Every structure is written in C-alpha cells, then in structure tokens.
Amino acid sequence: QKEVEQDPGPLSVPEGAIVSLNCTYSNSAFQYFMWYRQYSRKGPELLMYTYSSGNKEDGRFTAQVDKSSKYISLFIRDSQPSDSATYLCATTPSNTGNQFYFGTGTSLTVIP
Amino acid sequence: DTAVSQTPKYLVTQMGNDKSIKCEQNLGHDTMYWYKQDSKKFLKIMFSYNNKELIINETVPNRFSPKSPDKAHLNLHINSLELGDSAVYFCASSRPGGENTIYFGEGSWLTVV
Numbered sequence: 643q644k645e646v647e648q649d650p651g652p653l654s655v656p657e658g659a660i661v662s663l664n665c666t667y668s669n670s671a672f673q674y675f676m677w678y679r680q681y682s683r684k685g686p687e688l689l690m691y692t693y694s695s696g697n698k699e700d701g702r703f704t705a706q707v708d709k710s711s712k713y714i715s716l717f718i719r720d721s722q723p724s725d726s727a728t729y730l731c732a733t734t735p736s737n738t739g740n741q742f743y744f745g746t747g748t749s750l751t752v753i754p
Numbered sequence: 755d756t757a758v759s760q761t762p763k764y765l766v767t768q769m770g771n772d773k774s775i776k777c778e779q780n781l782g783h784d785t786m787y788w789y790k791q792d793s794k795k796f797l798k799i800m801f802s803y804n805n806k807e808l809i810i811n812e813t814v815p816n817r818f819s820p821k822s823p824d825k826a827h828l829n830l831h832i833n834s835l836e837l838g839d840s841a842v843y844f845c846a847s848s849r850p851g852g853e854n855t856i857y858f859g860e861g862s863w864l865t866v867v
Contacts, residue, residue, distance in 0.1 A: 683861075730797070
C-alpha cells in the first residue's frame with residue numbers, strides 16, 4: 643500500500659464550480675500536510691500547508707485534514723480556467739525530517 | 755529571484771551518453787533532493803543531501819551519481835544513459851523545523867533517444 647493515495651482523475655469542471663480534491667494516507671504518524679499545484683511543463687509549487695487536523699483557508703482555497711479518517715482535502719471555490727493544473731497532496735511525519743510522501747496527483751481542467 | 759533553479763530545462767541525448775543536471779538553491783536550506791517524476795506524475799525520491807552529506811539514497815542504478823559541492827548546490831550526473839532514463843527530474847530543497855515544506859525547481863526534461 644502506498645503511503646498516500648490520490649485519485650488521478652482527470653477532473654473536468656465548468657468555470658465557477660466548487661472543486662474537491664482528496665487524498666488518503668496510511669500512517670497515523672503523518673502530521674504535516676501540503677498541497678502542490680503543478681502546471682504543465684513546470685515544477686510543483688506549494689499551495690497550502692497545514693499541521694494536524696482542521697481547516698486552513700487562503701483566498702479561494704481551503705485545505706482540510708481529518709486525522710481520524712486519514713483524509714485530506716483541497717477545496718477550490720469559484721474555480722477559474724487558470725486553476726487548470728495537476729494537484730498533488732503530500733505529507734511528512736515531522737517538521738524536522740526529510741521524508742516527504744506524495745500522492746500521484748489529480749489532473750484538473752476548468753472549462754470557461 | 756528563482757528559489758530553486760536547475761539547468762538544463764530540456765535535454766535530448768543519445769543512449770550511452772553521459773550527462774549532468776545542475777541545481778542551485780538560494781533559500782538557505784540545508785537539505786536538497788533529486789526526484790524523478792514519471793509519466794503518471796508520481797514523484798519518486800532518488801537522493802537527499804543534508805549539508806553536503808548523503809542521507810537518502812533510494813534504489814537507483816549506480817549510473818546515477820549525485821554530487822553536492824556545498825549546501826546550496828546538488829548536481830546529478832548520469833552515466834551510460836538508457837531509454838528508460840527518459841523522465842522529468844526535479845531538484846528540491848527544504849529546511850527542517852518550523853514549516854517543513856519542500857520547494858521544487860522547474861524540472862529538467864530528459865529524453866534519451
């Protein structure tokens with residue numbers, strides 16, 4: 643079993659829709675969670691960072707972590723064509739280590 | 755100012771050749787990495803260095819050799835390139851403690867023909 647599982651999609655939504663992207667993870671020791679956005683022919687860029695359970699909001703983006711079910715989500719409100727990218731979730735067990743575990747990414751297309 | 759920069763961005767080369775990819779970070783991070791991303795977008799760790807010291811060395815053919823002249827640089831040298839080495843290679847860096855997040859370069863697209 644992979645440490646992080648993510649539905650690869652592809653996901654296609656109309657502009658303005660609310661998008662929900664999800665990952666599950668296997669190890670309850672994971673404490674820190676990240677979402678990355680990767681445009682075509684570019685490197686992954688950090689979008690959101692959260693620690694432990696709860697929600698974190700940044701503009702149209704909300705990251706949610708449910709440690710009881712080992713489930714992490716990224717919500718995008720009022721989606722825009724510029725949000726079209728691959729979204730990767732990631733986690734690490736501590737803030738002092740160098741082991742990062744990535745999902746395989748979900749490809750999102752927002753149709754104008 | 756690019757935080758993690760790697761060169762070249764695109765590289766097309768013949769089987770059997772030797773090539774290098776260079777990486778530099780100006781974030782002051784202590785740890786640097788090489789990841790390989792396959793066609794399904796999965797990021798696989800290859801190597802990790804902390805302050806020039808190798809700390810992660812995954813099961814990678816020994817044709818791949820990383821070199822870290824200082825903590826801001828981590829280069830990847832590949833000998834005797836094979837068709838299966840075609841992939842995107844990402845350099846990354848992180849600073850453990852606080853928000854321990856990893857920052858990626860723009861990637862190097864390697865095509866072996």
